[in-house]
Every structure is written in C-alpha cells, then in structure tokens.
Amino acid sequence: xxxxxxxxxxxxxxxxxxxxxxxxxxxxxxxxxxxxxxxxxxxxxxxxxxxxxxxxxxxxxxxxxxxxxxxxxxxxxxxxxxxxxxxxxxxxxxxxxxxxxxxxxxxxxxxxxxxxxxxxxxxxxxxxxxxxxxxxxxxxxxxxxxxxxxxxxxxxxxxxxxxxxxxxxxxxxxxxxxxxxxxxxxxxxxxxxxxxxxxxxxxxxxxxxxxxxxxxxxxxxxxxxxxxxxxxxxxxxxxxxxxxxxxxxxxxxxxxxxxxxxxxxxxxxxxxxxxxxxxxxxxxxxxxxxxxxxxxxxxxxxxxxxxxxxxxxxxxxxxxxxxxxxxxxxxxxxxxxxxxxxxxxxxxxxxxxxxxxxxxxxxxxxxxxxxxxxxxxxxx
Numbered sequence: 001x002x003x004x005x006x007x008x009x010x011x012x013x014x015x016x017x018x019x020x021x022x023x024x025x026x027x028x029x030x031x032x033x034x035x036x037x038x039x040x041x042x043x044x045x046x047x048x049x050x051x052x053x054x055x056x057x058x059x060x061x062x063x064x065x066x067x068x069x070x071x072x073x074x075x076x077x078x079x080x081x082x083x084x085x086x087x088x089x090x091x092x093x094x095x096x097x098x099x100x101x102x103x104x105x106x107x108x109x110x111x112x113x114x115x116x117x118x119x120x121x122x123x124x125x126x127x128x129x130x131x132x133x134x135x136x137x138x139x140x141x142x143x144x145x146x147x148x149x150x151x152x153x154x155x156x157x158x159x160x161x162x163x164x165x166x167x168x169x170x171x172x173x174x175x176x177x178x179x180x181x182x183x184x185x186x187x188x189x190x191x192x193x194x195x196x197x198x199x200x201x202x203x204x205x206x207x208x209x210x211x212x213x214x215x216x217x218x219x220x221x222x223x224x225x226x227x228x229x230x231x232x233x234x235x236x237x238x239x240x241x242x243x244x245x246x247x248x249x250x251x252x253x254x255x256x257x258x259x260x261x262x263x264x265x266x267x268x269x270x271x272x273x274x275x276x277x278x279x280x281x282x283x284x285x286x287x288x289x290x291x292x293x294x295x296x297x298x299x300x301x302x303x304x305x306x307x308x309x310x311x312x313x314x315x316x317x318x319x320x321x322x323x324x325x326x327x328x329x330x331x332x333x334x335x336x337x338x339x340x341x342x343x344x345x346x347x348x349x350x351x352x353x354x355x356x357x358x359x360x361x362x363x364x365x366x367x368x369x370x371x372x373x374x375x376x377x378x379x380x
Contacts, residue, residue, distance in 0.1 A: 032102050035095050039084050071107040075100060123161035126151040130177075137371055138185035139340045141199070141323075146275050147177055187338035190349045193327050194336050198225060200321040203295060212321035214244075215297045217254040217271070222296040223321070229286045233329025237282040240322040243273035250315035253300035260284060261292055269300060272317040286329075295321060343370075 043050040077083040078096065091099070104110045125133060131144030148170075154163030203212030203223035212223040229235070239258060250272045258266045258280075265282055284291075297319055337348075344363055 028102070028106070031098055035091060035099055039089065039091050039095075042088075043085075068107055071103045075103045121161040124164050124166060126159050126164060129159065134177075134181055138181055139343050140181070140185045142181060142184070143275075144177070146277060147173055147180070185340055186344055187341045189338060190341070191335035192338045193330070193332065194334065195339070196227060196326040197339070198227070198293075198321075198324040198326075202324075203293070203321055212295055215295075215319045217250070217252040217297070217317040217319065218299050220296075220298055222294055224292060224294045225324075226290050226292050227326060229288055229291055231329050231332060231334075232287050233285075233332065235284045235286055235326055235328035236330075237284055238323075238325040238327075239280045239282065240324075241278050241280075242320040242322045243270055243276040243278070243317070244320060245272035245274055245317045246315040248315045250317045251302060252317050253302055254317070254319065255298040255300055256319060257296040257298065259292075259294045259296070262294075270317075270319065272315075277322060293324060 074083075078091070078099065081090070084090065105112065110116075127144040127148040127150070130148070131142050134140070134142040134144070151158040152163045152165060154160035158164075200213030201211050203225045204210070205221055205223050210221055210223065212225075215221050215223070237260075241256070253269060253271045255267060255269045257264060260282075266280060344367060346363075346366065
C-alpha cells in the first residue's frame with residue numbers, strides 16, 4: 001500500500017530515467033545499513049545520538065519504513081551536503097543513489113510507474129501581485145486594493161497558494177477589474193489634447209523629506225509641484241485624492257487646501273477611511289510659463305485628541321494625492337497620441353481605406369507576445 005505521507009513534487013526530478021519496480025526490492029539490512037555504518041553510525045548509533053537520532057534502533061525494513069519524517073530529513077541533509085558534516089568522508093555517487101532510491105521507493109512507497117507528486121493547488125496572484133502585473137503589462141497605475149479585499153494569509157504570508165481562496169464573488173471582481181483595465185489602458189482615439197500626469201510622489205514638501213504620496217493626518221504639511229505650460233489657454237485639471245486609515249478606526253480629522261499659484265481652489269475636511277478615492281474637476285485659464293500647484297494639510301483639533309489612548313493600539317489616518325491630470329489647451333491643433341497608444345497600436349493612425357485595415361490579430365499578437373515575455377521574465 002502506498003503511504004499517505006506528502007511528497008514534495010520536486011522529488012520527481014530525482015527519479016532516475018528508466019527506474020523500475022525492481023528499485024523497491026532494495027533491502028534495508030543489505031543495502032542501507034552498510035552505508036549508514038560507514039557514514040552515519042559514528043554520530044547516530046548507540047550512546048552517540050546526535051540530534052536524538054539513532055539508526056541502529058531500526059532492525060527491520062518495517063521498523064525503518066515507519067519513520068518517514070526521519071528519512072525525509074535524511075534525504076534533504078544528504079542531498080544538500082549538510083550531512084555527513086564537513087570534514088567527514090562523503091558517500092559515493094552510487095551510495096547516494098542507492099540511499100535516495102530506498103527512501104523514495106521503500107520508505108515513502110513511491111511507484112515509479114505512477115508518480116504522485118501530491119495534491120497540487122492552482123495558484124492565483126494576490127491583489128498586490130495582480131496590481132503590479134497589470135501596471136507593468138498594461139502601462140497604467142492600477143491600485144488593486146480599491147476593488148479587491150485583503151488576501152487571506154498562511155504561515156504569515158499572503159501569497160501562499162493554499163490560503164488564496166477563489167470565491168464566485170472574487171471571480172466577479174476579476175471580471176469587473178478586467179473591464180476597468182481595458183477601459184483605462186487601451187486608447188479609444190488616435191489623437192487627443194496634450195496631457196500631463198502627476199502623482200503623489202511628484203509633490204514634495206519644502207524640506208524635501210515628505211511627498212504627497214502619504215501625509216499624516218496629525219502633522220501639518222504642505223507639498224508643492226511646479227508645472228510648465230507651453231501655450232496660453234484654458235486647461236482642464238482633474239485632481240484625484242485617496243483617503244487611508246489603519247485597520248482600527250482613527251478619530252483624527254484634517255483639512256486639505258488645494259491652491260494654484262497661491263490662490264485657493266478648494267478646501268475640504270476629511271478623516272479616516274479605507275482606500276476611498278475622490279475626484280475633483282477644475283478649469284484653469286493659464287498663460288505660458290511655470291505654475292505652482294500645492295496641497296496643504298491642516299490637522300483639525302477634536303475632543304478625542306484630549307483623551308488618553310489606553311487601548312495600546314496605534315491608529316492612523318493619512319492622505320494621498322492619487323493623481324493630477326492636466327489636459328489642454330482647448331482648441332489647440334497640436335494633438336498627440338493618447339498614453340499607451342504605441343503599446344497597443346503599431347500604426348501612427350488607421351488607414352483611411354477600409355480595405356487596407358487588417359484584422360485585430362496583429363494588435364492581439366503584439367499584446368500576447370508582450371504578456372508572454374513578461375511572464376517569462378517574472379518567472380526567471
């Protein structure tokens with residue numbers, strides 16, 4: 001009967017080509033004990049029980065096979081040259097092969113004609129890996145924490161395959177995310193007004209040690225960014241911010257003042273939230289030259305600030321400048337391709353003659369080649 005002991009699938013690579021069931025006839029006393037006597041008994045027999053392990057206590061095949069956990073450690077330590085210790089004579093290649101065969105085919109009951117690597121779990125990307133993959137592959141900044149819930153963890157990590165469940169609700173979120181990614185990444189037009197895209201890292205405090213990517217609700221801070229406008233005209237400015245907070249609620253409040261060239265454009269009060277995204281549209285009449293955008297965070301005093309925190313848990317709320325998108329000027333004839341245009345479309349513009357417009361296969365081939373190349377690079 002085959003043992004139910006779990007065998008790591010990497011052992012398959014150790015199975016010699018051409019192995020047969022004859023390998024299972026290896027006798028413990030005849031083939032294994034001589035190797036143990038020569039290389040192991042000095043430290044693991046009788047009164048010498050290094051690591052509380054004694055091989056001479058097992059006198060039969062049945063007794064030795066019952067100690068699968070021991071033989072798993074033996075195989076690992078011998079193959080990695082941890083045992084025998086440095087300075088001791090190493091087993092020959094033939095002895096190592098004999099020992100490995102006996103452990104695999106006798107101690108663990110592997111059938112070389114029907115190798116079972118154990119239960120395999122189909123692994124999915126966790127939300128951080130999914131967001132990073134989409135961002136790198138599609139050329140957009142995609143924050144998966146907005147749509148996807150936190151991943152379950154196993155052994156302290158959130159990328160363990162057996163802990164990454166896949167529910168029908170999560171499947172719906174993946175389908176919805178795919179629609180969002182395509183809508184954001186794939187251009188729908190050939191030409192557009194010139195744009196500038198800024199994020200929180202582009203906004204810096206005067207001392208240069210704080211950026212708009214993460215501002216504490218309890219520390220007054222001002223972050224600034226200068227933008228260069230080449231042509232006079234009317235510009236559309238879309239400001240997106242995100243509100244963050246610790247797992248436990250934080251009662252702190254703060255005010256954000258958004259200014260352009262020192263002139264106040266908006267003033268709003270915020271507090272603790274979990275990855276909440278808020279967008280504000282503005283229109284600016286700008287002349288050519290440098291213009292300064294700034295965000296000032298002003299903590300708001302609350303009654304809770306006067307009460308001592310006896311819970312022993314640190315909580316926080318923080319503010320992020322998610323993006324600032326400047327588009328314009330209106331009416332300009334100096335149009336540009338949308339971001340990511342060349343990532344998906346090889347032609348500068350579609351042919352006017354419909355007969356010369358090839359199928360979408362070329363576009364898909366290019367995208368799939370990039371995805372396959374990205375997968376290979378990540379695997380390496």
